[in-house]
Amino acid sequence: MGQLFMLTRMGSWIKRHKVWSALIALVVLFVLYKIIAPTPHDYEYTGEKVGRGEVLRVVSASGKVRALNTIKVGTEVSGQVTKVYVDFNSPVTAGQILAEIDPTRVRARVQQTEAQVALARAGLQQTAANVLRARSELEIQERDFARQRDLAQRGFVSKANLDAAQTRLNSARNALDVALAQTQSGNAQIRQATAELSSARLDLNRTVIIAPASGVIIDKLVEPGTTVAASFQTPNLFEIAADTTKMQVEASVDEADIGQIVEGQNVTFTVDSYPDDVFRAKVRQVRKAPVETQNVVSYLVIIDVDNLDGKLLPGMTANVEIITGAKKNALRVPTNALRFRPKAADRGPPVEEQPAKPGKKEAPRQTLYLAGTDAYKPVRKQVRIGLQGDEYTEILSGIKAGDTVLVRTKSLKPKAETDDTDEDDSAAS
Structure with a gap:
């Protein structure tokens, strides 16, 4: 009875307040929709x-492009560079003259050693004459001693005369030994002077700097008038790339990845100068010597690449990807x-x-x-x-x-x- 009474009163209130009833109904429906309807996802x-x-499984690394064979040309003599015949990027052939060093001082040393050789040979001739004279004197003293000994045995010469003859014979023998020793010394002096002459002539030839192999000049460190000193180490004058059609990349690979690298693997790399060009190469060598930089250990991997078009230049930075596995x-x-x-x-x-x-x-x-x-x-x-x-x-x-x-x-x-x-x-x- 109570519930029926409440429903009757609610119904009469709704009839009297139709607008408010409609608004309340809408609010209730909206709340129920929010409760029941699923929340839309924001992802x-x-x-x-x-x-x-x-x-593809690749190992990434970076490295430098190097010439396959780079030759540093230096000098073993000191002096002032008087002439330079080549410049950067000059093609050279084996035996070509690259530069000249002032030969005045070295030429004077050659002349001095030539004079020493001549003096030593003259001294040897003199000692040879002394040997002949000593041999003749020895023969005379040997004959004289033999006569004195025969006469002494027959009692015609005193013992004192025989001893005097023996002394003269011994002196002649000693003189011959001295002359022979002087001959050996003279021969040694000639050999020494001849060796010094050869060294001086070699240094004279070295005042002309020649290319040891054909290639291209990639570095020139001297100009006419430069003074070079070869006292403790050989100063470098030029650097020649022997063959620029073949280059190599020296890539530094982290120790965590080096175990995947073996010889013969395919490599692709790019250089900053040609970012759209992909160069293809192969691993030639994995060097086992570790390189430690700020407690980071890496290993050098040598990669061969053809450079027939000449785009790659020594010193370029290469962004390397070594292909360690591939499935098609x-x-x-x-x-x-x-x-x-x-x-x-x-x-x-x-x-x-x-x-x-x-x-x-x-x-x-x-x-x-x-x-x-x-x-x-x-x-x-x-x-x-x-x-x-x-x-x-x-x-x-x-x-x-x-x-x-x-x-x-x-x-x-x-x-x-x-x-x-x-x-x-x-x-x-």
């Missing part, structure tokens, strides 16, 4: 189709799809991982999220991956071509609310 997931194509026509997905995770509220229950078969080495497993029938209910898949590159990763099993893998989360909020950021990739769980 969406972006995906890419799974397809086939090339998968592989089922692939973007590599960032392996790192993508949807928002926590949209993730389904975890997929139970299948245990690996004992004794069998299997490919590593990763988790991917595929687009489902509901845009906000991604399908979680476990896949086996093969070759993993920076851009794409090979998929061995778990999905098929044509599937759509999610790669990022895109915000639908106005830019003013998102601080000009329209993408927000969720972190991996």
Whole structure:
């Protein structure tokens, strides 16, 4: 009875206040709609189709372009450079004269040593004459001693005369030995003076700087009038690139990546001068000597490249990519799809991982999220991956071509609310 009375009074109030009743009804309906209706999402997931194509694994590095064979031309004599016959970029051939050093001092030394050789030879002739004279004197003393000995045996000469003859014989022998020693000394002096003469003549020839090999002058360090000193080390005058049609890149590879580098791998690189040109090369050598810079260890990788068009110049900076693995026509997905995770509220229950078969080495497993029938209910898949590159990763099993893998989360909020950021990739769980 009480409820009926309340309904009767409410009905009469509604009849008397039709406008207010309508407004109250609209407010109640709006509140119920807000409570019941789903809240629209302010984001969406972006995906890419799974397809086939090339998968590349590369190691990035930087290095310098160098001539394959660079020759530094110096001088072993000191003096003033009087003439320079070449300039930068001058082509030269083996044996070509590059420069000349003032030969006055070296020529005077040659003349001085020539005089020493002549003096030594004259001294040798004199000692040779002394040897002949000593031999003659020895023969005379030997005959005289023999006569004195015979006479002494017959009693015609005293013992004192025989001793005097023996003394003269010994003196003659000593004189011959001295003359022979002087001859040996004279021969040694001639050999010494001749060696000094050869050295002086060699230095005289070295005042003319010649190219040891054919190539191109890439550096010139002297001008006429420059004084060079070759006292402690050989000063460099020129630098020749022996063959500019073949160059090499000396790339510095981090120790974390050096284990992937082997001889013969394909390489691509660019230089700042030609950013649209991609140069192709091959790894020739991995040098095992470590280079440590600010506690960072790296290794030098030598890369050979043809330079038939002459675009590459020594000293250019090369941005190198060494291809350490390649698969063609592989089922692939973007590599960032392996790192993508949807928002926590949209993730389904975890997929139970299948245990690996004992004794069998299997490919590593990763988790991917595929687009489902509901845009906000991604399908979680476990896949086996093969070759993993920076851009794409090979998929061995778990999905098929044509599937759509999610790669990022895109915000639908106005830019003013998102601080000009329209993408927000969720972190991996």
